[in-house]
Amino acid sequence: MKTKLFLAGLLLLLAVAGALWYPGESVKLTDKDTLLIGDFANSTGEAAFDGALREALSISLAQSPLLNLISAEKIAETLRSQSVEASTPITRDLAPRLCAHLDASAFLTGTIAKDGQTYVLRLSTFQCTPSKEMATVKTAAKGKQEVVHALGEAAAELRGELGENADSLKRFNLPLERAASSSLEAIQFFAAGRRISREQGALLAVPAFKKAIELDPRFALARSQLAVSYYNLNQNALAADSIRQAFELADRQTVRDRLHITTLYYDLGTGDVQKAIQGYKQWVQLYPRDDIAKGNLASEYFLLGDYEQAASYARQALLLDPSSVAWYENVATADIALLHLEEARYIINLGFSRKLDDPAMHTSLYALAFLRGDSNAMRQEVEWSVGKAGAEDAMLALQADTEAYAGHLQKARELSRHAVQAAQAANLAEPAAIWQGISAFREAIYGKIEEARAEADKVLDIAPNSRDAQTLASLVFARTGDLRRAQSLVDDLAAAHVSNTLVQSAWLPTIRAQASLLNQKPAQAVDLLEAARPYERGQLIGNLSSSCMVPVYLRGEAYLTMKRGELALAEFHKLADNRGVVGNCWSGALAWLGQARAQAIAGSANAARNSYQRFFDLWKTADPDLPILKLARAEFAKLKAVTQPIGSQALETCFRLPQEGQSARIKRRPCSRGCGPPGRNHSLPMTHRGAPPAKRISPSPKCSSESVSRFALAGGAPERKTARSEADAARGLCRNEPQPSIPVLDPCEAPLQGRVEHGHRQIRLIRRLNTLTVRPKVVAAGIRCEEFAKLAGLAL
Known part of the structure; x- marks a missing residue:
């Protein structure tokens, strides 16, 4: 479920607004027409031209704001669907057969031949149906070192033949040796890196991109593609270095590539999320049919935790290029975050049906299986990853998280150790440090202080210059009381990442808040955490798709320390x-x-007992020596008898009940706690068990003039399981109506249905009591919102 960024410039799908020319007549193309670029027939006998010329021609033609090029990913997918190897050359004979499957309007092929020391190049464009020649350009290069320049000149001439005007050619025509490289060998390795990345993943593609840069250090596109590969491997420090180097090569970038590299610079280099979003939106506005801009924009919204926006842009990118595995992963990640589990499963299977595969698709499947409680499916994904570099470490880390979730900290520690080793074996230092850091923080959270400190030291040994490694280590030191080391790392992070949104606005406030909690300054911690609120649902470490929502957890702890039970409950x-x-x-x-702790502080002892029991059920096989578990058991043992009964128990405490079968309006008798502010009397219509089905209940005079028709919510104990939709409805009602009464029907053992009519809004609630472990004797009507919140253990 890893988010992905892909290099732009070569894979762009842009609006076509020009005319293709061939002798005799002019053919106009709509904005849905596309151009398939084929391979060169190489009769020189020199292998250096194989693959390199097609890649170079694509780079040159992609400068045009008019031409809509079919991506290499889509071509490869189409070949596979026809049971043809993805690496098969697109020849003059094969291209027409692919046109229909690619929805192409025209295709282009080339030839290169040698005449003495001169290389002769020919570019020919054909209509797909009929296969009729439209335009041809010939050129020659005096020596091998001049081939790239000659090809760029021929491409520019062909753009004119295909209808592009002179002004556009003048503005968007950087010489090919600057747009790419003057070295055929460098372009050849760049092409190989893109192919390997497409077919085998980012890890195996890195050496090819590094070789291209070695052959031409000023190859900006190779550096930007290397940055993207590092990012996809969670090597974020290396990604930042690579994109900064690409950004500095401004004179080696086309207009379009400059836009992309600049946006990636803000994204991966400085970490300025808002500037990156602004850049991607500008890109989308200029090139609305570009899948790269929309897909990368989705990744930015993952950082912010805005999964609705991420899903929207990821789906748009997928529609534009269904052959890109990255967009399937992004859509699935967003759907999982939004709990659209069936949709996520469908989109992953759709990717598999297109012969696409990637480790991130399998981590998404693991996440789906966890949320569904399917241990067999989780085990299958773990088995799939064994021995796969770049996949095994991430899957082991996920497995460690699952064990820790169940309180199996010793197993989690061992799995994290294996994850670190697997990442290091694949030369992935930064992911290794992240897995180590996550393990260290778990130890600290669960109360294993010495173990946490020891593991935090290892984090910095593995990747001392990694932003994420420093962040996790600092958080662990702040949690375990080593505030001097925590502050030292905070100072380093603040100085080194001045413009990084997540560092400055999310992580530094969170680390400082953790230190404040340790110093018994919870109010200060709450104030510090306010800056992190916009990012608390986001993917704050690297580009990992899961989020522990650490700021939310710490804010909850701060409110517990302040004895603000209702506020703490809202955070948890x-x-x-x-x-x-x-x-x-x-x-x-x-x-x-x-x-449980928040409910106990708020006086909801019964609700607290139920929450404690849920926790103990979840951790029924947990390591018995965990400090946090020992403390929880001690708290549970000290919990007093229910002081605030729920449902019928509360009513029996606070009201004189009518006889069986009667319905009456009665006065509240004084009671010490649990049913509202002492000293107030409430006139409450009530239906007791055995009475005829309740008719429409009029709102209490305390309500506003807006109607509150029928809001049904059963009460009772033990182990109350309140449906979140009903709780949300109650909270929404109370926010909008200052003093409403909540009429409640008595369903007894029958299905319960109700409706809230509040203004023009209707909330339909349907529950069956057999889904709840409650047996109410009587359910009251007219309970005020504040009282209802206390009874139900909710924070309004």
Whole structure:
């Protein structure tokens, strides 16, 4: 479920707004017409031209704002669908047969021959149907070192023959030796890197890109593609260095490539999320049919935790290029975060049906299996990853998270160690440091202080210059009391990443808040964490798709320390409400413990007991020596008798009940706690068990004039399981109506249905009591919102 960025410039799908010319008549193309670029027939006997000329020609033609080029990914997918090897050359004979499958309007092929020391090049464009020649350009190069320049000149001439005007040619025509490289060998390795990345993944493509840069250090496109590959491998420090170097080569970039590299510079280099989003949106506006801009924009919204926007842009990118595996991964990641699990599964299977595969697709399948509780499917994905460099380490890390989620910290520690080793064996230092750092922070959260500190030291040994490694180590030191080392790392991060949005606005406030909590300054921690609020659902470490929502967890802890139970409960509910975002993170499991503690502070002893029990059920096989588990058990043992009963128990405490079968309006008798502010009397219509089905209940006089028709919510104990949709409806009602009463029907053992009519909004609630472990004797009507919140253990 890893987010991906792909290099632009070579794979662009742009609007076609020109005319193709061939002798005799002019053919106009619509903005949906596309051009297939084929291979060169090489009769020179020199292998250096194989692959390189087609790549170079694509780079040159991609400068045009008019031509719509079919991506190499889409061509490869089409070949596979026809049971043809993806590396098969696109010849003059094969191209017409592919046109129909690619929805191409025209295709282009070339030839290169040698006459003494002169190389003769020919570019020919044909209509797909009929296969009729449209335009041809010939040129010659005096020596091998002049071939790239000659090819660029021929490409520019062909653009004119195909209808592009002179002004456009003048503006968008950087010499090919500057747009790419004057070295055929460098272009050949660049082409190989793109092919390997497409077919085998980023890890195996890195050496080819590095070789291209070695042959031509000023090859800007090779550096930007290397940056993207590093990013996709979680090698974020290396990605930042590579994109900075590409950014500095401004004179070696076409107009379009300059736009892309600049945006990537803000994205991967400085980490300025808002500038990156602004750049991608400008790109989308200029080139609305470019899948790269939209797909990369989705990745930015992952960082912000805006999964709705991410899903929208990822789907648009996928529609533009269904052959890019990255867009399937991005759509699936967004769907999982939004708990659209069936949609996520469908999109992954769709990718597989197109013969696309990538480690990130399998980590997404693992995440889906976890959320569904399918241990067999999880095991299958782990088995798939064994021995696969760049995949095994990530899957082992996921497996470690799952064990820790169940309280199996010893198993998690061992799996994390294997993940670190697998990453190091693949020369992936930064992912190794991230897996080590995540393990160290888990140890700290679970109370294993010495182990956490020891593992944090290893993080910095593995990747001392990694931003993410420093972030995780600093967080661990702040959690375990080594504030001097934590502050030293914070100072380094603040100075080295001045423009990085996530560092400055999310991680530094979070680390400082953790230090404040350790110093018993919870109010200060809450203030510090306010800056992180816009990013708390985001992917804050590298480009990992899971988010533990650390700022939310720490804010909940701060409110617990301040004895603000209702506010703490709201934070821990966020973790439960964002299961697709949190996934198998430790914070998802500890959310139940946090809720229990918050409910106990708020005086909801019965609700607290239920939450404690949920936590203990989840950790029923947990390591018995975990400090956090020991503390939870001690808290549970000290929990007093229910002081605030739910449902019928609360009503029996606070109201004189009518007789069986009666319906009456009664007065509240004084009670010490649990049913509202002492000293107030509420006139409440009530239906007791055995009474005829309740008719429409009029709102209490305390309500506003807007109607509150029927809002049904059952109460009772033990182990109350309140549907979140009903809780949300209650909270929404109370926010919009200052003093409403909530009429409640008595369903007894029957299905329960109700509707809230609030203004023009209707919320339909349907529940069956057999889905709840409640047996209410009586359900009251007219409970005020504040009282309802206390009874239900909710924070409004």
